[in-house]
Each structure stands twice: as structure tokens, then as C-alpha cells.
Amino acid sequence: MDWTTITEVEKRDIFKTVGVEAMEELFAAIPESLRLDSWDMPEGKNESALLREFKALSQRNNAEQVCFMGGGYYDHYIPAAVDALAGRSEFYTAYTPYQPECSQGTLQAIYEYQSLICRLMDMECANASLYDGGTAIFEAAVMAARITKRQRVIVHDSVHPLWKQMLETHAAGSVLKIETGSEPISEETACVIVQNPAFLGTLQDYADLAQQCHELGALLVMAVNPVSLGIVRTPGSMGADITVAEGQSLGLPLGFGGPYLGILATKKKYIRKMPGRIVGAAADDKGRPGYVLTLQAREQHIRREKALSNICSNQALCALRALIHLCLLGKEGLRETAYACHAKTAYLMSKLDFVQVLNDGPVFNEFAVRLPKNAEVVAAALLEKGFLAGIPLHTLGCGKPNDLLVAVTEKRTRDELDSFAAVLQEACHE
Amino acid sequence: MNPDTLKYTEEHEWIINVDGTYIIGITEYAVDALGEITFVELPEVGKFLERSEDIAIVESVKAANDIYAPICGTVFAVNDTLEMEPDLINRDCYGKGWIVKMKDVNEEEYADLMDARSYRGYLKTV
């Protein structure tokens, strides 16, 4: 099947108008020698067959386990209204609001998203979103280098190992010099990148570090878990200059890795160095209020090789989901969700007295434990019992083979926590 | 300023020596190409600039143009008013819309720049 609509009769009519007699004349510009002879492509299928086959394929995935896996991507509840509203095709079949007058829905939603992100993080401006948390860290590093006119970027040990890898890959050809967290901050440091809670779940107080950075003219870039900010001290309050986050926990499905949402917010004085699209309030000649894409002159379609970033698209639909999600939860709902994540994590930790907890301070919704045996073996055993035990840290190149990173969201019930503790204990001592 | 008495670059900047202070701005042609100017990024006072080094960025809705130092020298003053009123450049590009003043410049480079007549001739070729 396909979705073309021109009939044979219409085609002949169009040929006449165009002044050709056969389709091939329209492709005459492609030299014969470069034409495709044959290829190995399947035949088309109709809709019912496709749905049957994809249902079967989806059942070769097991998304039914009770999820204790996190590592930056969490199994939170997504209210039904998020899907219903973001599923309106007036949103999802629109494109970049290049014509603001017929895109006020998109533009107002992004303006509201930017506003909510600022309020959540105690920052002063946010962009219309980036691809994901990892690329947001890279963009923040480039931005810090541009602001400070320095090149050294210190990546703190607290940062997600996958995001560190992404930063290194993206920065390969750039002027950035990526340094590990043990390097001292100096007058050549563009920024220090930290994460709260740290990758292993421990909550951090970066207020002193922020001051230290500022004394040496460096910026503090902080990656945060947005749900935690319902109860956890904000990056703005600690003095962060640029805040980034993976926004998946704000109403986005886990979706095997994406699409996710890169959040980036900063202080107003840095707004002209902030990459990506930005929506601003405007008015028409009759004084009617509306919204437009603003500060576009910094972007690639105008600035080309001198642009702040090569980024063109954003993740607007994902940002819309995050906005709707935050509106539905609101002030009380987000706070209670964050409390529930934290309380349930604390409860589970209290039940796991048979393993060594590796965190050296309080945690929010995630913690690392050292098991008496190999974490991958234990994880495999728990899979049999219907539990996704977490991330064996060794698989990410951090920690020892017996270390496991466990996450708890508000979705986990007390029964699930009790059973998980029991089967984990069993698996550890089998 | 009287445009007839200024010196010009091919990047559509003007410059003039007033008692050893060299005032720099952009020409009417540049302003027309940019449209409504929305922001000007100014350099630090005291900074030494090589010829053709970035000196400022003038941003409009549809473009962001780098302004290059027409000659080497030290930034002596910047037009702070532009931070609040960037459209001064639209309204008075040869007067209140000046951008930077330089001192200790290379006078030979200054002497080599186009005069008003050559600039007008140059405009016909772009």
C-alpha cells in the first residue's frame, strides 16, 4: 500500500499540462548510467497484515517486568490526558512555526514550556528543547566555552557515563578539551559539568563548587533529574549558570531509547549564547499579543558556519508532552510524586539490609548496591521472576562486577518493593 | 558625520579620524541589508585588535553580521547606548549609531582605505 493519490486519468491530464508524455521524461535529468537497475527491497503490505506482524514483533519484547531500572530513564506514570492531547494531529502533523500566524498553538505551548522549565529549575530562560539529555550536556559545554572564551571542560564523576561518552564523541573535532573530574578548576576552565542526583543516585550540594567556579570565571553546568525538583534544591538555588536535563521522566514513554527531550535553561544574561530555538512574546500591528521564534539570527539557517550550533529541529512534540504532564501534575502533583519516589526508595533500601549500599549520602530515587555475587547473574535470575532488577554497573564501565544500580518510581507498590527485596535476597544466596 | 569625508571598507564599515580618535560604524548600505537592528554585541574597552579581527556583532531579525576591525588598534570606547537602543543604527548610522572608537591605530592602514568616491564606485560592483 502507499499514500499517493494521483489516479491514472489525473496523471495523463498532468502530463499534458506539464508537456511530457511519460513519467521517465520527468527524470531525464538523472543520467542513464546512474539509474538504479535492481535492489533488494521487500514487496509492500497492507495495513491489517502490518499490524498483525508488528503486534507479533512487539510481543518479542517483554515490557511487562516490574521495573527497577533507571540510569537517567525512569518508569513513571504517564496520565492518559498526555497521550490524548499530544495525540492531536493539529500538533503532531505541524512543522516548525516558520509562519507564526498559523502556528500560535505551537508557539504559545513552547513559550509555556520554556516558562515552566524556568520555574521548575529557578532559571531565567530556556530554549525550545534539544534532542536529549546527553546532547544537551554537549551544547551546554559549547555554550560555556563561547561565553567564557575558554576551552577546558571539567566533567565531574557524578555525570552519567553514557552522557560522558556522548560528550567526548560530539566534541571530537571541536575546540573543547574534555577533562576528568579530578582536574583542578583554573582560570582556563570554561565550565565544570556536574549532575544532581549523581549518576549513582546520591544527592549533592554544589553551592560551594558554584562559588569556586565563579571566583575563577568558570561556569557551573548542572544536569538534574527534573522530577526530583518537586522536593530537591534547585540548580538555580545552588548557583548553576546553565542547567540541563533529560526530560524523559516528564511524560515521555521509555520507547527503547527515544525520542526523548533535551532541556537547557540558563540565566538571562546568557540568552544570546544559548543554542536552539527560542520563542518570545510579540504583538501584531493592532496590539494583539502573540508569539514568534526569536533570536533566529544566531541559528544555522542564517549564520551557517558561524552559528551557535548546527541544531535545526527541536523535540517540540516531546516538549509539549512534558508541558502537558507538568500541567496535569501541577505544583502539588509534582511534589507528591517526588515525595513518593523518595519515600519508596528509602523503604526499599531499608529492606535490603543484606547488601552493601554504595552511596555515601542521602539519595532521591536511585541507589547503588554491592551484591554478594555477580550483578548480571543476579539480574538474569530476577528476570525469571518478572523483575527488571536495575543496571549492573559493570556494563557501563563503572563499578565492580557485583554492583547494581536500582531505581524506584512512584509507580512501585509496597507489595512490589517487598517482593523485589525477597527475590533479590533469594537470588543473592542461591 | 558627513559621509563624504569618511573612509570605507569593502565590508561596509566607515571610519574617521577625529583628532587621533578613530570612530567606526556601518554604512547605510549595510543597514539596509540588515533591516531592523535588534542587538549589538560590543567589544571590551582596552582590547587590542588586529586588522580584520571581529570587533562587534550587529544582529537583526534576519541576519547577524560580524563587524571587523578596519585597521589594527586598541578599543578606546564603545557606544553603550546601543545596548538599550540598537535601532539608533537604523536611525542615524553615520552619527549617534557609531559603534566603536579606536586609538593607537596603524595610520598607514587607515590611509589605504577607500574614500567616499571609491566606496560609491565599489557599491556599483556588489
Next chain:
Amino acid sequence: MNKIKTIFETGAPGRCAVMPEPLDVPDVSLPEVFQRDTPLALTELSEMDVVRHFTRLSRRNFGVDSHFYPLGSCTMKYNPKISESVASLPGFASLHPGLTLVPAYRETCQGALEVVYELERLLAEIAGMAAGCLQPMAGAHGELTGVLLIAAYHRSKNDMKRDTILIPDSAHGTNPASAAMAGFKTVTLPSNAQGSVDYDAYAALMGEHVAGVMLTCPNTHGLFEPHVAEIAALAHEHGALMYYDGANLNAILGKCRPGDLGFDVMHYNLHKTFGTPHGMGGPGSGAIAVGERLAPFLPNPRVVKNDGIYDLHFGDSSIGRMAPFFGNFLVALRAYVYILAVGGEGLKKISENAVLNANYVLARLKEHWRPAFDGLCMHECLLTAADMTADHGIRALDVAKALLDRGFHAPTVYFPLTVKEGLMIEPTETESQETLDDFCDAMLEIARSAIEDPESLHHAPVSLPVGRLNEAQAARNLDCAALPQNKS
């Protein structure tokens, strides 16, 4: 009232649409030093408030489902609903990507790994190249990945002198921006009077310092580059690699393949070519395909198939990681559904109908709106309003706004930068002749108005919630967030 109040002007203290279940474990609190010490100034809304607000906002948008959307270079074709249905199957939508980190877990995501493996294989075949990779999350991200691969290739040959990428003046702005981001100098290739790369100028710029050439073909003038094979041959002769910007792939699907034209790496815009929703600006997917030479450098991890089981492989020469996992998987999944639905023959039919429709629009309009270049076009036609501007003061912007009043989304205007007052129209293959006729009639009527009553066009649009917004004012007095009043 015209204005839709923002969410911050709506609601009442104490309202909340969604709360988590009552806590069934002991309450604990965070140590004070870690606690939020600033007000949580979020909204307080009921579910009805939220639903009504966003439903109203949605009605202020033009989308493909509601309007003809001939935005050049963006391929705004119909987004099939079957792709949405498949992407929402819980076996895909609720699958944690961390499953791939642990070998023991990989049996629980064989279906998803199959999608990655098979789609990468199909993308390689459609490209006429050796391998595909889904990691890049958008076209520009694919460009950066591709340029980093080119850099890695030259580095592996210990060929450190190549610091330049050649890019035509008609290219998308992302090309030079991506090349610069990867640390390359960019040199612009001029177009000739026919709208193609000036081959002699190109040959003069080619040399041992060139790492790669980035081309869009057909180019953004809607024309197939006549010397594409010679351009590629000369690049290879000098040791440079060829990058294909896949933005306009819709024009040549099944007719010719970038790999066969001599390209070494390309990005797809899966959201353009394979009909996944553009989502108001994203998420898209910038999956890439590469030839044999670049395959060893692809981002890690790779999905491989061993004895019928899908597994991961980490290549030694890989540039690293561009995405945490497999890019925008659910977008790629929609594209996979699309490709399997249409099949090989369907892909050819897509390019044929896309080119047919663009030429129909060109044929109907060319007497009244001057084409930027002579002859037939590929999947989009590029017109210019420059004559109208000179004769009647009507600019491309006026045409765009007048179209909005007539119930059509505007074409791309003022792009490419090589053409003055450009109107770039890409109808796509999913539009019917009657829709194209309605659009052409509107364009002809606008052409008449431009002559008879130009003033009316300067005021367009008049039928939408707002007229032309003052962008200069918005940029001077930036208001990019509604912050609580007690804050500055």
C-alpha cells in the same frame, strides 16, 4: 476574546489534575540542605482546564492533517495513522532501553533489536551503501555524525592535512554549521546560472586539503546536479569523501541511489522521506548510511545477528556514541512501518508522484510567477517573487501571508539564499490534483491581486488570531518566559 490565557493565568490554588497513589510506605523527608528552598511556582489546574487549554491551542495550528503544507525542503507529506498505532504498542513504547546494556536482558528486547537491525539494513539498501545507523536524532545530527566519520577515516590513514569541507552556496545552513562543529573550515562552492554547482570552480577548489564535499541532490533549487558523478570522481581522486544531504531524497527514491552516485555517507530525514510526523519541529530522525570505507567507524553499539539472535557489538574503530541508545527509536519504528507498507515498488511510486506534482504546480504557475531556473524540476519547484517586488512591491513574505488567508500553509520563503524573494514549493506525492489546483488557483489569484490591489496583500493575514507579528520588537524586548512576579 482573542487571546488564549496562558496556563499561568488559569487555574486556582488547590487544583490538581493528577496525583500519585496515596503513599503506602512510611513517609520520610530529605535532609534540609538538599531540600528545595524556593517556591515551586507551577500551575494549579484541573484536568478539564488542561484539556480545554491544549485543545484550544491545537486549533491555532495548521498541520498536514488540516491544511495543504507545501513547505519546500521539508517534505510535509501525509503521516499514516498505522505508524502511530504501531509506535504506541506497549511492547515498543514501554520498553526500557537499558535492557540492551545487559547481555542477559537482550532476550527481552529481540523484537526491538530486530527493528533496529532490519531498518538499518533497509536504509543501507535504499542508499546503495554498506550499512545504516539509527543513532543520529535529527538531520543536522546525522550531518555531524557523518562529518565526524569522515574525520575519523582520514585520521585512520594518518592523513592530518585535510581541514576543509566544500559546500555549495545553495546548501542548507546545517551543512556548514555541522562541518564547523566538527572542527572543519568550510569553503563555499558557487552555483552557476543554471542553478547547479559550477564544476570548474569546484575543480579549482579541490585539493589535498579537502576532507569532504557535502552535496544535496537534487539540490535546494529543485534540480538534479548534472555533474554529480564527476564531482564525486574528482573528490575521490583527491582522497576526499562525499557526503549526501538526504533532505531531498524523496525526489529520487528507487530511481537512483546516493551510493551508486558516488557518495560515501548520507543522512536520511526519516520524518521527511518516510512520513513520520514532524511534531511542530521534532522529533525527527537523522539516521545515516555509509559505504564500506566508513562502516568501521560507525557509532557504537551496533546491532548484529548471530544464529538468528540479535546482539550488540562494539567496534574498535568507532567514533563513539552519538545517542544514549538507538536514536529516536519510536520515530525510526514509524519509518520502518512506512517502508514495509510501501515496499520497493511503492518507493518508486512515491518519487514519481512527488516529481509529477511539483512539475504540475510549476507548469500551472510559471506564466505568472517566474521560475528561478528554466526547465523541469524534481520534487519541488523554486519560484521567485522578485518581479512582483520590483513592479508592485509584493514580496515573497506577502505571498506567504496571503496564502495563509486562503487556507494554505506557505511555501518556504527566502531560502535558498541564492535566489531573491524565493518561493520554494514542495507539494509531495500525497496531495491530490484537486488540492494542487486549489492551491494554484490561489497563487494565480494572489498574482492578480498583486497587480490590482497590492495594498490588500500587505495586510495579510487577516483571517487568523493574529496578524503579522513585530519580530524586531520581540527581539529587542525579549520576553521568553513568564516568571513568577516576585522574581525579576
